[in-house]
Amino acid sequence: xxxxxxxxxxxxxxxxxxxxxxxxxxxxxxxxxxxxxxxxxxxxxxxxxxxxxxxxxxxxxxxxxxxxxxxxxxxxxxxxxxxxxxxxxxxxxxxxxxxxxxxxxxx
Amino acid sequence: xxxxxxxxxxxxxxxxxxxxxxxxxxxxxxxxxxxxxxxxxxxxxxxxxxxxxxxxxxxxxxxxxxxxxxxxxxxxxxxxxxxxxxxxxxxxxxxxxxxxxxxxxxxxxxxxxxxxxxx
Numbered sequence: 213x214x215x216x217x218x219x220x221x222x223x224x225x226x227x228x229x230x231x232x233x234x235x236x237x238x239x240x241x242x243x244x245x246x247x248x249x250x251x252x253x254x255x256x257x258x259x260x261x262x263x264x265x266x267x268x269x270x271x272x273x274x275x276x277x278x279x280x281x282x283x284x285x286x287x288x289x290x291x292x293x294x295x296x297x298x299x300x301x302x303x304x305x306x307x308x309x310x311x312x313x314x315x316x317x318x319x
Numbered sequence: 320x321x322x323x324x325x326x327x328x329x330x331x332x333x334x335x336x337x338x339x340x341x342x343x344x345x346x347x348x349x350x351x352x353x354x355x356x357x358x359x360x361x362x363x364x365x366x367x368x369x370x371x372x373x374x375x376x377x378x379x380x381x382x383x384x385x386x387x388x389x390x391x392x393x394x395x396x397x398x399x400x401x402x403x404x405x406x407x408x409x410x411x412x413x414x415x416x417x418x419x420x421x422x423x424x425x426x427x428x429x430x431x432x433x434x435x436x437x438x
Contacts, residue, residue, distance in 0.1 A: 213382065246424055248366075255415055255428035256366065267426070299366055303423025306379060310366040 214238055214302050218311035224319040227290050233314045235283040235300035244304040247276055247285045250313075251296045259298075260285065287316075321346040323416050323429035331410075331436050337403040341416030341429060342396070349374050349394045354419035357390060357401045359412040360431070367412075371419055372399055406436045 215238040225231045235245065243263040248256035258267045260276035263283055273288040287294055295318050300311040327339035341355070348355060356371035370380035372390045380388045389402040403410060413433050417425040 244422060248425075255417075255431055256425070257428075258424060258426050261421070261424050301366075301423075301425075303421075306423065307381065308368040308423050310368070312365045 213307070214241060214304065214309050216300055216302055216309050216311035218298075218300055218314045220314060221312070222315045222317060224317050225290055226319045227292060229290055229319075231287040231290055231294075231316055233285040233287075233298055233316070235278075235285070235311050237281045237283075237302055240280045241302040241304035243279050244302055245276075245278065245283050246301045246303065247274075248299045248301065249294075249296050250299065256299060290316075292318075321418060321427045323418065323427060325414060325416050325429045325432040327432065327434070329433060329435060331406055331434060332438050333407055333436055334405055337401070337406050337410060337414075337434055337436070339401045339414055339416075339432065339434070340398050341400070342398050343418075344397070346418075347394075348392060348397050348399065351375075355392070355399045356417045356419045356425065358415045358417055358425065358428075359410075360415070361409075361412045369401065369403075369414075408436050410434070411436045 217236045219234045245263045247260040250256040264276045275286045277284050297313045297315050322344045324342045331337045354371040357369040372378045387404045392399040413431040415431045416429045418427040420426045
């Protein structure tokens, strides 16, 4: 099983600032990496796929980068609605695993 | 717009079988364009993929749950279902159904349903 490790567990950032979230895979997943946003009481929402492609309707302030085992999600200027939990997910081998999540909270 | 809706008992006794159904609207499971999946999330914890099914009935399960999981499809009702046997308190979670696009992206999700395992 490919283990996905996210850091940090919690990130405190002020509105308007930049947030950088990390995700590491235990073995290469190529660019088969997605990011999801989850707000309390809601299902996750797909943000980024292919490591760097924004899903339909996702604002340009969200960007993804990386390949192989190291990935980053960057939110360039945090809006109030961006404070949530973010999960990475690998889909490299038809057996899917998620990271444990990073909680992005208001500083 | 595709919509998914989970249904089933919210309380299951230990050692029994958890059974949930996902009803898909706004699109046909039989189109063959997608896989259909179950994912769960224990309270306050992260996401765990359970398995997926194709309209033909082909399935693939998370190896850690494989011995207890069965996913089936009913194309006439545009539904797919989850059965998880021999449940324990560790199976208490919000269970989501989702559409799988491409190699493994979950682009549409149900709202989720909380299943509690307790006597």
